[in-house]
Amino acid sequence: MLESRSRLWAFVSRNRYRRLLVRGCLIGLLGLAVLFSTGRWWLPAVLPQVLARFGVQAESVVIAADGELQVAQVKYVSDGVTVLVDTMALPSWSGYLWER
Numbered sequence: 001m002l003e004s005r006s007r008l009w010a011f012v013s014r015n016r017y018r019r020l021l022v023r024g025c026l027i028g029l030l031g032l033a034v035l036f037s038t039g040r041w042w043l044p045a046v047l048p049q050v051l052a053r054f055g056v057q058a059e060s061v062v063i064a065a066d067g068e069l070q071v072a073q074v075k076y077v078s079d080g081v082t083v084l085v086d087t088m089a090l091p092s093w094s095g096y097l098w099e100r
Contacts, residue, residue, distance in 0.1 A: 039093055043069070067092030 044061040047069075051058050059073035069092070074085040 036093065040067075047071070063092075064089075 040063055044063060047061045048058045051074075055076060055078065057073075057075040058071050060071070062070045062072070064070050069090040071088045071090065072086070074083070074088055076083040
């Protein structure tokens with residue numbers, strides 16, 4: 001274990017750019033962890049706007065008590081195709097990924 005730590009330190013300390021790369025990767029992973037863990041609060045506000053960019057209209061997005069995402073009044077219109085859904089329930093991110 002000590003030898004692998006010294007190899008990592010030798011790799012990182014040799015070059016300033018490598019240190020920046022390692023630090024950037026760690027900050028990026030931390031940022032993804034924060035986004036993933038706080039999705040409960042920001043996802044209902046952001047998801048309708050993201051869906052609208054792809055031509056999907058959603059009236060409301062609510063997170064249920066069990067963590068699943070409930071999207072109400074979903075409408076998609078394309079060339080000759082119209083899809084209307086009253087309520088759509090999607091599994092929670094963490095629960096879905098934990099089972100996989």
